[in-house]
Amino acid sequence: MSTLTYLQAISDGLRTEMRDDDRVFVMGQDVGAFGGAFKVTDGFLDEFGADRVMDTPLAESGIVGTAVGAAVAGLRPVCEMQFADFVACGFDQLVNVAGKMHYRQGLSVNITVRLPSGGGFSGGPFHSQNPEAWFMHAPGLKVVAPSTPEDAKGLLTTAIRDPNPVVFCEHKNLYRRVKGEVPAGEHATPFTARVAREGDDLVVIAYGAMVHTALEATEDLDGARVMVLDLRSLVPLDEEAILAAVHRCSKVVVVDEANQTCAAGAQVAALIAQRAFEDLDGPVVRVATPDVPIPFSPPLEQAVLPDVERVREACRELLAY
Amino acid sequence: MSSSRTETGVVDVVMPQLGVSVVEGTVVEWRKAVGDRVEADEIVVEVSTDKIDTEIPAPAAGVVSELLVGAGETVAVGMPLARIEAGDALTDDGVPAEGQPPASGGDDAGAEATGNGAGRRLSPVVQRIAADHAIDLSEVEGTGRDGRIRKQDVLAHVETAQAPLHTESPFRPESVPKPESAPVGGTLSRMRRTIGEHMKRSLETAATCTTWIEVDMSRVERERAALGLTALPLVARATIDALREHPQLNAWLEDERHTVHDDVHLGIAVSLDEDGLIVPVVRDAHDLSPEGLGRRIRDLARRARAGELTADEVRGATFTLTNPGQYGALMATPVISQPQVAILDIEAIIKRPVVVAGPDGEDAIAIRPMCVLGLSWDHRALDGVLAARFLSAVRRRLEGGPS
Numbered sequence: 001m002s003t004l005t006y007l008q009a010i011s012d013g014l015r016t017e018m019r020d021d022d023r024v025f026v027m028g029q030d031v032g033a034f035g036g037a038f039k040v041t042d043g044f045l046d047e048f049g050a051d052r053v054m055d056t057p058l059a060e061s062g063i064v065g066t067a068v069g070a071a072v073a074g075l076r077p078v079c080e081m082q083f084a085d086f087v088a089c090g091f092d093q094l095v096n097v098a099g100k101m102h103y104r105q106g107l108s109v110n111i112t113v114r115l116p117s118g119g120g121f122s123g124g125p126f127h128s129q130n131p132e133a134w135f136m137h138a139p140g141l142k143v144v145a146p147s148t149p150e151d152a153k154g155l156l157t158t159a160i161r162d163p164n165p166v167v168f169c170e171h172k173n174l175y176r177r178v179k180g181e182v183p184a185g186e187h188a189t190p191f192t193a194r195v196a197r198e199g200d201d202l203v204v205i206a207y208g209a210m211v212h213t214a215l216e217a218t219e220d221l222d223g224a225r226v227m228v229l230d231l232r233s234l235v236p237l238d239e240e241a242i243l244a245a246v247h248r249c250s251k252v253v254v255v256d257e258a259n260q261t262c263a264a265g266a267q268v269a270a271l272i273a274q275r276a277f278e279d280l281d282g283p284v285v286r287v288a289t290p291d292v293p294i295p296f297s298p299p300l301e302q303a304v305l306p307d308v309e310r311v312r313e314a315c316r317e318l319l320a321y
Numbered sequence: 322m323s324s325s326r327t328e329t330g331v332v333d334v335v336m337p338q339l340g341v342s343v344v345e346g347t348v349v350e351w352r353k354a355v356g357d358r359v360e361a362d363e364i365v366v367e368v369s370t371d372k373i374d375t376e377i378p379a380p381a382a383g384v385v386s387e388l389l390v391g392a393g394e395t396v397a398v399g400m401p402l403a404r405i406e407a408g409d410a411l412t413d414d415g416v417p418a419e420g421q422p423p424a425s426g427g428d429d430a431g432a433e434a435t436g437n438g439a440g441r442r443l444s445p446v447v448q449r450i451a452a453d454h455a456i457d458l459s460e461v462e463g464t465g466r467d468g469r470i471r472k473q474d475v476l477a478h479v480e481t482a483q484a485p486l487h488t489e490s491p492f493r494p495e496s497v498p499k500p501e502s503a504p505v506g507g508t509l510s511r512m513r514r515t516i517g518e519h520m521k522r523s524l525e526t527a528a529t530c531t532t533w534i535e536v537d538m539s540r541v542e543r544e545r546a547a548l549g550l551t552a553l554p555l556v557a558r559a560t561i562d563a564l565r566e567h568p569q570l571n572a573w574l575e576d577e578r579h580t581v582h583d584d585v586h587l588g589i590a591v592s593l594d595e596d597g598l599i600v601p602v603v604r605d606a607h608d609l610s611p612e613g614l615g616r617r618i619r620d621l622a623r624r625a626r627a628g629e630l631t632a633d634e635v636r637g638a639t640f641t642l643t644n645p646g647q648y649g650a651l652m653a654t655p656v657i658s659q660p661q662v663a664i665l666d667i668e669a670i671i672k673r674p675v676v677v678a679g680p681d682g683e684d685a686i687a688i689r690p691m692c693v694l695g696l697s698w699d700h701r702a703l704d705g706v707l708a709a710r711f712l713s714a715v716r717r718r719l720e721g722g723p724s
Contacts (some may be wrong), residue, residue: 201473248470250446281444281472321465 004182007147007175010114011040013156013262014078018048021076025052027225028080028114037082038116038175060090067111068098068165075109077158077313084115084169086127094259098165098219099140108163112156118209118257119305120173121139124296130208130258130289136235136267138233143234145169147211151181151232154189161198162187171209185250189247191233193241199227202319203249205242205268211305215242217311224319242268243276250281251318254307260288287314330408333382333401339370343632346370347395349511353385359405366402373632376630383407443470450475479656512597523659528700531654534712536719537633538670538690541706545612553589553644556694558665559718561585561607563686564640567711571639573660587656588638589618592626592645599625600658604636643668655697662702665715666695 004012020023026041032055035042051127056063067077081087087094087178090113098109107114119128135141140166146152146304152170160167196211203223204214211230218226229237229245246252254265269284287306295301336346345508349367353359360380366377387404390396394708408542443451443458451458455571461478463470525530541555548555564585572581587606593601601621605615624630641658655666670692679685694715 037660250444278445278449321469321471 001181001183003179004153005150005176006146006149006152006170006178006180007038007040009180009182010170011042011271012182013153013187014040014160015044015047016153017076017160018052018159020186021160023076025054025070025073025075026078026079026080027067029056029058029082031055031080036080036321038172040080040114052195060086060088060094064093064098064111064113065089067113068093068109069102071109071165072101072107073097073109073110076112078112078160080114081116083123083127083172083260084117084131085253087113087115087131087167089096090156091134093143094165094167095138096137099138102140102164109165110163111165112159112162112168113165114156114168114170116172116175117169118171118173119301120295122298122301123172123294123295125293128294128301130169130256130263132167132169132234132264133258133266137262141235142166142191143169144232145171145208145234146207146232147171147174147178147196147230148186149178149182149264151194151211151230152187153182154187155191155232157188158188159192160190160290169208171208174215174298175210189232191238192237193238194230194232195241195245195287196228196230197226199225200248201225202251202253202254202315203227203245204253204311204315205229205245205265207234207264208254208257210257210307210311212255213306213308213311214255217308218315220310220313221312221319224315226315230243231264231268234267237267237271239271242271243279245278246272249277250279251321252280253285253287253311253314253318255311256286256288258289259291260286261291263288282318285314285318288313330381331386331541332379332383332407334365334377334380334403334405336368336396336398336400337377338398339368339373339632341369345395345397346375347366347511348390348392349374350392351403352376353379353386353403354574355385357385359385365405368402370632372637373630374512374628375656377402379405381405381407382467409525415677433440435558438508438715444472446472449476450479454479499586510592514617514624516597519659520656523656527657527662528658529697530700530705531695531697532708532712533652533693533695534709534716536692536694536716538692538719539676540721541719544688548612548615550607550611550615552670552692553642553667554618556665556715557587557589557603557606557618557642557714558609558643559613560640560642560665561587561715565607566714567707569707570663570701572662572697572709573595573639574662574699577693579702582639584639586637586639587614588641588661589621590641590643591622593626594719599630599635599648600641601630602636603623604637615671627663641665643662644668653695655695657697657699663696663698663708663711666697668693670724 014039024135028205030037031041032045032053041053061078067079098111101107102108103276117130132143132145135143142162144155144159146155156168159168196215204218204226206214207230215227227245227249256263256265265288266285269286287310288318292304325350346368349369351366351719352667353365359365361382362378364376365379368377383405385403386406390402427648456475456478458470461470461475464474543553545552545555571585574578584605584609587603588600589603591601603617619635620692621642625636638701641664643664647651649669651668653666655664657664670690672685675689677685677687694712696708696712
């Protein structure tokens with residue numbers, strides 16, 4: 001057990017899996033000599049060599065496509081998109097090829113695609129997005145989004161070992177901001193939700209960076225006991241954990257950093273409406289980024305992203321309902 | 322709410338299981354009203370299942386606090402019919418302690434109870450908890466926006482209020498039944514209604530034909546005198562033997578489904594005089610001798626008239642005998658009891674001059690005890706030839722064959 005940042009935990013998980021399993025290798029832009037845009041793979045080239053730490057051209061379609069082929073051949077590639085936003089260029093290979101291979105040909109596509117996601121640091125419209133819902137909508141892909149260093153390592157380990165293509169949404173704004181105890185050596189986390197804080201007056205359901213926003217917003221909320229449920233995995237979605245939380249609390253705020261329409265939280269809200277109707281004591285409230293690109297301007301970005309104050313207000317409103 | 326409430330029990334009077342196949346019953350008549358004192362095992366209510374009427378005793382002594390089902394209403398087995406406030410929660414004058422809901426709710430009270438919290442917006446969870454704990458939401462103070470009742474309000478009410486009468490039973494009547502509205506003479510009319518429905522349904526269902534045969538009962542008369550029986554068990558035994566010979570008549574026809582039975586479960590129509598008619602069943606009648614049949618028929622008839630039959634004793638007949646002949650009638654066209662395919666009617670045994678064979682084979686006129694047997698049969702299941710053969714088989718056994 002050691003205290004690592006979120007970013008170090010990702011590196012640790014990746015390195016551990018590469019040491020344990022020769023089939024695991026990484027591909028991406030500048031992942032080798034430069035150590036990755038965010039230094040996740042810093043030192044990997046020296047330890048594992050250029051055959052397992054492959055610098056690629058600036059072509060996401062080629063990265064994902066190559067990884068699909070390697071996976072079909074029996075390897076376990078881990079692709080890094082320099083920014084999650086750029087995965088759009090690899091969309092066809094991911095959604096149309098990787099996601100459907102099992103259904104069309106019965107082949108396992110054991111790839112992990114790391115998406116450095118999210119905003120909050122003036123990255124602007126091309127370096128701040130949260131594209132997880134694009135892939136939630138595509139059958140055959142799993143989508144996970146850790147919020148803590150421990151889960152970053154654990155979920156990455158599980159993703160690498162999962163025989164299906166897994167989209168791993170790591171939040172850039174947590175990379176160096178969040179630190180925590182991380183088990184040394186092998187550490188795998190199941191694709192299930194986690195109760196980040198117990199409570200029974202209201203539950204905030206979130207994932208990724210918004211878990212921290214939710215925890216801060218509800219830490220001291222007029223004495224209310226607010227549960228925070230960290231989804232961790234969006235596909236598969238831990239429906240039973242969600243329903244259990246709603247049954248207990250009866251009031252729900254769902255927080256997304258992604259744009260509001262058809263976001264992961266929309267799916268959660270729909271699930272609750274359908275299967276937890278009789279547990280509800282108020283409307284299911286959503287807090288998300290409005291349907292606009294993330295602005296470059298820091299004040300504008302702060303205005304659109306859900307923050308502690310917005311989440312707190314939403315909770316207060318609902319608690320008083 | 323008085324504290325004695327929680328220290329004493331509230332006991333349910335439930336719809337009992339009146340037979341293994343019985344799933345529901347109808348309240349015929351309340352013998353007790355709300356506020357009445359009852360002793361343990363005292364009759365509280367009369368219920369009816371199909372054709373059987375049963376009196377239900379109080380499971381404990383106390384005061385009737387609620388009647389949950391009105392006369393004429395049908396409820397499932399196991400459902401509470403009434404509540405008895407047992408033991409000490411009584412004031413000296415024998416009425417329920419202070420805090421009990423009043424016995425007779427007017428129309429206004431009924432409407433209020435029906436729309437639990439009507440007019441206010443209630444969340445699903447509040448309504449669910451209120452229903453689970455039988456809470457009248459009009460008594461709950463809302464602390465939410467604009468006085469809205471929140472989950473914690475109703476939960477607090479559950480905790481602080483008196484123990485609910487019944488958490489295990491979500492059943493609540495629409496309103497407190499008014500004793501004066503109970504139908505008059507419900508027992509009689511109900512049995513008549515049931516008989517009427519059955520008979521009407523049979524005539525609408527079956528292609529009913531009736532075939533008669535005349536039987537010389539001389540031998541039966543001799544035998545029954547020797548055995549000390551009526552003619553009925555002897556005819557029953559002959560009928561059973563004829564049914565074994567012609568099993569197509571020992572059958573059920575349910576829509577397209579035709580079931581021929583090996584065993585004979587013989588329905589015997591028993592008149593309850595003005596009250597109506599009931600048909601107890603001699604199960605496995607084929608196993609019984611005429612003496613055994615006689616005993617069983619006597620027992621069933623006695624208990625039918627005493628109202629002591631269980632529901633299972635009036636079900637499952639494969640063939641039915643009816644003998645209004647004991648009252649002197651000559652002929653009838655009985656109605657088949659569905660889903661059976663035939664019914665045998667035994668008419669009066671009357672001495673008549675008949676042509677018989679003399680000692681030398683010549684025709685002679687003799688005085689014989691004659692009886693007409695009428696068989697109503699369902700032309701959907703069989704044809705007249707079979708009906709005639711069956712009747713002839715019965716006659717052969719009654720006149721000369723082994724009885």
